[in-house]
Amino acid sequence: MLSMQNISKVFTTDSVQTHALREFSLEIDEGDFVSVTGPSGSGKTTFLNIAGLLEDSTSGAYRLDGEDISGLGDKERSRLRNEKIGFIFQSFNLIPELDIFDNIDVPLRYRGLKANERRQRIEQAINTVGLGSRASHLPTQLSGGQQQRVAIARALAGEPRFLLADEPTGNLDSQMAEGVMELLEEINAAGTTIIMVTHEQFLAQRARRNIFIRDGRVSTDKSDTSLKAAASA
Amino acid sequence: MLTYYIKLGLLSIRKNPVLSALMIAAIAVGIGACMTIVTINYIMGGNPIPHKSDNLYYVQLDSWDPDEPAEEPNEPPRQVTYIDATALLAAGKASRQVVSYRTVRVVEPEVKDQLPFTANTRSTTADFFAMFDVPFLFGSGWDKAADDSLEQVAVLSRDMNEQLFGGENSVGKQVTMNGEQYRVTGVLDNWIPVPKYYDVTTGAFNDPEEIYFPFSISIANEVSGDGNTNCWKPIDDGGFSAFLNSECVWMQMWVELNSESEKTSYLSFMDAYVDSQKLLGRFPRPLNNRLSNVEEWLINQEVVDEDAQVLLGLAILFLIVCLLNTIGLLLAKIMRRAGEIGLRRALGATKGAMFSQQIVEAGIIGLSGGILGVGMTWLGLRAIERLFEGVSFIEHLVSMDWVMVLSAVILAIVSALLAALYPTWRACNIQPASQIKAQ
Ligand SMILES: Nc1ncnc2c1ncn2[C@@H]1O[C@H](COP(=O)(O)OP(=O)(O)OP(=O)(O)O)[C@@H](O)[C@H]1O
Ligand SMILES: [Mg+2]
Numbered sequence: 001m002l003s004m005q006n007i008s009k010v011f012t013t014d015s016v017q018t019h020a021l022r023e024f025s026l027e028i029d030e031g032d033f034v035s036v037t038g039p040s041g042s043g044k045t046t047f048l049n050i051a052g053l054l055e056d057s058t059s060g061a062y063r064l065d066g067e068d069i070s071g072l073g074d075k076e077r078s079r080l081r082n083e084k085i086g087f088i089f090q091s092f093n094l095i096p097e098l099d100i101f102d103n104i105d106v107p108l109r110y111r112g113l114k115a116n117e118r119r120q121r122i123e124q125a126i127n128t129v130g131l132g133s134r135a136s137h138l139p140t141q142l143s144g145g146q147q148q149r150v151a152i153a154r155a156l157a158g159e160p161r162f163l164l165a166d167e168p169t170g171n172l173d174s175q176m177a178e179g180v181m182e183l184l185e186e187i188n189a190a191g192t193t194i195i196m197v198t199h200e201q202f203l204a205q206r207a208r209r210n211i212f213i214r215d216g217r218v219s220t221d222k223s224d225t226s227l228k229a230a231a232s233a
Numbered sequence: 234m235l236t237y238y239i240k241l242g243l244l245s246i247r248k249n250p251v252l253s254a255l256m257i258a259a260i261a262v263g264i265g266a267c268m269t270i271v272t273i274n275y276i277m278g279g280n281p282i283p284h285k286s287d288n289l290y291y292v293q294l295d296s297w298d299p300d301e302p303a304e305e306p307n308e309p310p311r312q313v314t315y316i317d318a319t320a321l322l323a324a325g326k327a328s329r330q331v332v333s334y335r336t337v338r339v340v341e342p343e344v345k346d347q348l349p350f351t352a353n354t355r356s357t358t359a360d361f362f363a364m365f366d367v368p369f370l371f372g373s374g375w376d377k378a379a380d381d382s383l384e385q386v387a388v389l390s391r392d393m394n395e396q397l398f399g400g401e402n403s404v405g406k407q408v409t410m411n412g413e414q415y416r417v418t419g420v421l422d423n424w425i426p427v428p429k430y431y432d433v434t435t436g437a438f439n440d441p442e443e444i445y446f447p448f449s450i451s452i453a454n455e456v457s458g459d460g461n462t463n464c465w466k467p468i469d470d471g472g473f474s475a476f477l478n479s480e481c482v483w484m485q486m487w488v489e490l491n492s493e494s495e496k497t498s499y500l501s502f503m504d505a506y507v508d509s510q511k512l513l514g515r516f517p518r519p520l521n522n523r524l525s526n527v528e529e530w531l532i533n534q535e536v537v538d539e540d541a542q543v544l545l546g547l548a549i550l551f552l553i554v555c556l557l558n559t560i561g562l563l564l565a566k567i568m569r570r571a572g573e574i575g576l577r578r579a580l581g582a583t584k585g586a587m588f589s590q591q592i593v594e595a596g597i598i599g600l601s602g603g604i605l606g607v608g609m610t611w612l613g614l615r616a617i618e619r620l621f622e623g624v625s626f627i628e629h630l631v632s633m634d635w636v637m638v639l640s641a642v643i644l645a646i647v648s649a650l651l652a653a654l655y656p657t658w659r660a661c662n663i664q665p666a667s668q669i670k671a672q
Contacts (some may be wrong), residue, residue, distance in 0.1 A: 052578055054665045074584050081665075093576050097248050107580040109237055154580075200578020 007060035035207035086155025145176030242594035260602025263555030286527035295521035327488035334356030356451035372419030377400020578665035599649025603642035
């Protein structure tokens with residue numbers, strides 16, 4: 001469960017103020033699959049960064065999983081990011097000198113898990129994204145689609161409640177994009193809440209709920225009630 | 234987590250080989266320069282006999298010219314006259330007493346085809362070896378009875394024994410100096426007090442003498458000194474015995490006193506002696522006798538001069554410049570890796586975790602710089618050695634010293650960590666979000 005009330009975000013650079021989000025309010029239910037679309041510069045990434053505790057809002061109230069975020073220190077926020085949130089970025093963001101295994105290992109290290117448990121989780125995550133044989137490859141030895149799968153595996157290994165994806169297919173051709181999309185749908189089916197920013201209308205339509213942002217506000221918010229009903233049935 | 238950070242540090246160093254090598258080199262050069270100077274300073278300014286330096290006193294009596302001091306402002310002469318040395322020696326008021334002076338003798342080897350050669354020798358009294366804790370390889374020194382009965386005995390340095398007897402135990406064998414035969418009673422082990430405190434008048438950083446023989450014999454054989462002789466009064470005619478009875482100062486006297494009260498009473502004994510000499514028309518100046526322990530004497534004689542301190546300052550400045558360089562390089566490296574840092578933060582690394590990771594990496598660089606710095610120090614000392622070839626205490630610099638190696642490495646690590654503080658602080662404050670977009 002994720003809830004934003006009147007969130008504003010103002011960027012101030014060289015006395016120019018940019019209102020990236022204005023009085024932004026949104027509630028997202030547990031287990032939902034939400035797509036976020038909107039023109040470039042409308043505030044999608046900003047929304048995702050605030051949702052993922054990567055950035056602070058200028059004002060407004062944000063509750064993640066029932067917990068009030070405002071006033072939490074670096075340690076607490078880091079812990080929430082580490083345990084409850086998985087990120088998937090447009091440009092994969094793998095660490096080039098670490099092999100696939102060690103890349104997936106990164107968030108688990110910060111959680112302080114035992115070596116045994118880490119290995120189990122990593123192997124399971126690699127298998128889930130279908131790269132079982134590639135554990136010791138370096139990122140540069142993989143295709144773009146495969147790299148994005150590694151990034152997804154990295155997010156999955158931490159068993160997050162929320163998966164935040166910023167244009168996860170933006171750098172992929174349509175075939176690879178389809179593969180990634182199917183993977184996300186599987187993950188959502190297994191219970192993880194997904195928020196996905198995308199420019200692709202046909203991908204956005206596959207989500208259960210479609211949010212359209214314009215000028216830092218939610219402009220339209222459509223839910224596929226039939227799917228939702230089916231899901232809760 | 235520490236092993237994880239070490240692994241990441243090594244990976245990062247391998248990933249930025251040029252930057253890392255520059256940093257390690259900067260630290261190593263700075264450490265090398267610093268430690269070279271420190272080592273030399275430490276040895277030259279060190280206490281040559283720390284466990285006893287408070288019990289050994291250099292004796293000065295002001296027997297000088299009534300019209301001017303031996304040295305400004307009002308210093309007594311640096312050495313003593315034969316008359317006074319023998320008088321104090323005969324009184325025997327200290328638990329040990331040594332009178333000695335340096336001479337040069339011609340040594341005639343027993344081996345047929347070896348030519349005679351000159352050697353630096355020291356004429357001294359029996360207590361010399363015990364007083365200055367001189368180590369023996371074979372045998373021992375001579376005793377007071379030998380002094381009194383004018384025995385022709387000698388002690389050889391290890392090198393001299395090597396040269397004359399091939400390093401064998403030569404105790405009981407004969408050595409010929411200026412045509413006179415001396416029986417060897419002992420051979421010294423390596424002994425290079427730095428500074429050569431027992432006689433700074435013949436060069437505080439010169440080598441110790443190679444042969445030691447009794448003071449009484451050298452006087453009987455009319456062996457004159459090879460060091461400084463200073464006179465304020467003309468010497469009467471009459472050769473060596475007139476010289477002995479002159480007011481010329483040319484020998485050193487040390488006494489061993491084991492407590493503050495012993496020192497006080499020895500000083501009053503000296504004063505009383507001088508007062509009695511005044512009655513004979515000697516000692517025209519006011520009472521100005523002095524006992525200086527080893528450290529006081531070395532300071533008084535300015536054995537460690539200010540140049541060394543200035544050099545040390547420069548070396549430290551040099552290290553600081555090297556560290557500033559390292560700070561710049563570390564900053565460059567961290568800015569280069571801002572993407573990875575931002576990503577790790579996004580994946581749940583706390584500021585503390587980022588700090589630890591960077592600090593461990595800096596520590597590895599410091600350690601490498603330190604080890605390389607020890608090598609640089611070694612090279613630096615070798616270079617100094619070249620510069621001062623033939624001075625044997627310098628030749629022993631390089632074989633020094635665990636303390637040096639350890640402090641070089643620790644200094645390097647501490648330096649690297651200090652240099653890393655600001656860059657690391659910057660790294661910790663890299664925002665998780667902003668950098669991910671930049672990548
Ligand atoms: N760090 C920043 N400093 C200043 N302005 C910023 C910053 N980040 C975003 N902005 C501004 O905030 C607004 C919203 O940006 P945001 O990145 O959220 O848009 P977006 O919807 O994700 O766009 P796109 O579809 O191009 O990714 C833009 O006008 C952008 O220029
Ligand atoms: Mg964006």
